[in-house]
Amino acid sequence: MSIIAHxxxxxxxxxxxxxxxxxxxxxxxxxxxxxxxKMQSIRIIHRANQQGEIERLIxxxxxxxxxxxxxxxxxxxxxxxxxxxxxxxxxGGGFPSDFLNRMSLASPYYLLSLGQEERIAGHHTQELKVMxxxxxxxxxxxxxxxxxxxxxxxxxxxxxxxxLETFAFSSIDMGRDIPDQSLQAQMQGNExxxxxxxxxxxxxxxxNKAKSSWxxxxxxxxxxxxxxxxxxxxxxxxxxxxxxxxxxxxxxxIFIEKIRAQHRHLRGGSTMGATNAYGTIINSHFxxxxxxxxxxxxxxxxxxxxxxxxK
Amino acid sequence: xxxxxxxxxxxxxxxxxxxxxxxxxxxxLSTSDIAKVQFQRxxxxxxxxxxxxxxxRSVDLTGRITDALLDEPAILLTTKRKALVIPFPTHxxxxxxxxxxxxxxxxxxxxxxxxxxxxxxxxxxPVASIESPAQPMIVAQTGNRWTVGEQEVEDRxxxxxxxxxxxxGASSVxxxxxxxxxxxxx
Numbered sequence: 001m002s003i004i005a006h007x008x009x010x011x012x013x014x015x016x017x018x019x020x021x022x023x024x025x026x027x028x029x030x031x032x033x034x035x036x037x038k039m040q041s042i043r044i045i046h047r048a049n050q051q052g053e054i055e056r057l058i059x060x061x062x063x064x065x066x067x068x069x070x071x072x073x074x075x076x077x078x079x080x081x082x083x084x085x086x087x088x089x090x091x092g093g094g095f096p097s098d099f100l101n102r103m104s105l106a107s108p109y110y111l112l113s114l115g116q117e118e119r120i121a122g123h124h125t126q127e128l129k130v131m132x133x134x135x136x137x138x139x140x141x142x143x144x145x146x147x148x149x150x151x152x153x154x155x156x157x158x159x160x161x162x163x164l165e166t167f168a169f170s171s172i173d174m175g176r177d178i179p180d181q182s183l184q185a186q187m188q189g190n191e192x193x194x195x196x197x198x199x200x201x202x203x204x205x206x207x208n209k210a211k212s213s214w215x216x217x218x219x220x221x222x223x224x225x226x227x228x229x230x231x232x233x234x235x236x237x238x239x240x241x242x243x244x245x246x247x248x249x250x251x252x253x254i255f256i257e258k259i260r261a262q263h264r265h266l267r268g269g270s271t272m273g274a275t276n277a278y279g280t281i282i283n284s285h286f287x288x289x290x291x292x293x294x295x296x297x298x299x300x301x302x303x304x305x306x307x308x309x310x311k
Numbered sequence: 312x313x314x315x316x317x318x319x320x321x322x323x324x325x326x327x328x329x330x331x332x333x334x335x336x337x338x339x340l341s342t343s344d345i346a347k348v349q350f351q352r353x354x355x356x357x358x359x360x361x362x363x364x365x366x367x368r369s370v371d372l373t374g375r376i377t378d379a380l381l382d383e384p385a386i387l388l389t390t391k392r393k394a395l396v397i398p399f400p401t402h403x404x405x406x407x408x409x410x411x412x413x414x415x416x417x418x419x420x421x422x423x424x425x426x427x428x429x430x431x432x433x434x435x436x437p438v439a440s441i442e443s444p445a446q447p448m449i450v451a452q453t454g455n456r457w458t459v460g461e462q463e464v465e466d467r468x469x470x471x472x473x474x475x476x477x478x479x480g481a482s483s484v485x486x487x488x489x490x491x492x493x494x495x496x497x
Contacts, residue, residue, distance in 0.1 A: 031485065032354055033485065033489070038492075039354070040488075040492035041340065041347070041350060041351070042492055043337060055487075057491040058341075058491070059492050060337070060347065061340065061347040061350070061351070064341075065491050066491065067487045074473070076490060151485075167488055170324045171323055171324070171333070227478070231474065240474075242474060244475075244478050251475070253478065263463065265464060266459060266464050266467070266468060270468060271457070272456060272457045272458070272472070273489060275489065277468055288471055290468070290472065
């Protein structure tokens, strides 16, 4: 039985090659991210070598912001007045795009097929359609460079085929050596400042393999538990429990943190692009479900969560 | 912005820049708001040319027109003149695209308004609150900011978003784009 039952072999092969390319190639380019009426341009620089992967993303319009990540750490550099937020990867080893390993978790809930050939950012691409077989998850239209196998455009689509988010390269340069300097944050002008000394977070994340007091009674078919951990919130040291479920293509996170006095929390649903969140309060805890899945899915997951008193 | 700078941005969208020219274009984008706007226009036109926009979906400009009219004086909202917010019809869009690709998106939007039959507008209805007609959109209208009203809640959701992004979906090359671009248009 194939990893994804409803798929042609060429499509699966292309999907696998796409994810290998994303991890192994050096590339530098500009892509747009569009969600709703907003379209942002982002510069991306990605280097892979014996030391592993390192990647830098720079917002080119609107609020200046950078994200730098490597195998061990991800750092958000926010505009003046906000914090620099280093975030140690809890599981270590490999980028989140560790797709091939996750594919082994996948189950037959997607239809994979090859679409049209198109030209994107000056490259000839092959379209790959990944469509869910139920309404609990989203699908993708992916355009993969025929020469390098790198993903050049990704449309995330809902069950009606409506595009919720688009990432698309407008220019890209592959295969060049990328110097260290290109991967270092460069704060210039008055628009953005480092606040590392003042705001650095002593984030400490440790794997929490102890049994949780929380039970998730419902998940869409095919979603299995990938990770469970406790994060320490930098500002107040509060513990946030995170459970991550994935069907191999999409993922859902459940965040649980104890209510503190006068804190406000999401009650009900919220949306950001194709990411949906649903918040509720259970047993004096904020419980929030976040995922690139439909709003109904995060709500249903949220309403299924139960607190179980541990003895 | 000079003609050369404009051409530089156009070349950037087309992926024709390398080396110093690429650096020059990115520097321009990082320092000039006008350049950013112009870059987006070039990118939009490029998308139309390549068929990314027109395939299986038409362009909805009513949101942009509505946004533009938000700043108009209240007198526009209280007159009994006919509708100001009108969808740009697909067939006109295609026609306009073929004839006037060099024109700005805004100019084409005006053309669409002028050619469209007008509807009655309820006098006291704010223009901004008029619902766009049922028409396929480029993307859903949720935007890149959480739909919440309180900063504390938004901050908490952003923290969750960063943590969740470690487990990106199929478009993993772009997984942190949501984080780096969050609120960028505000």
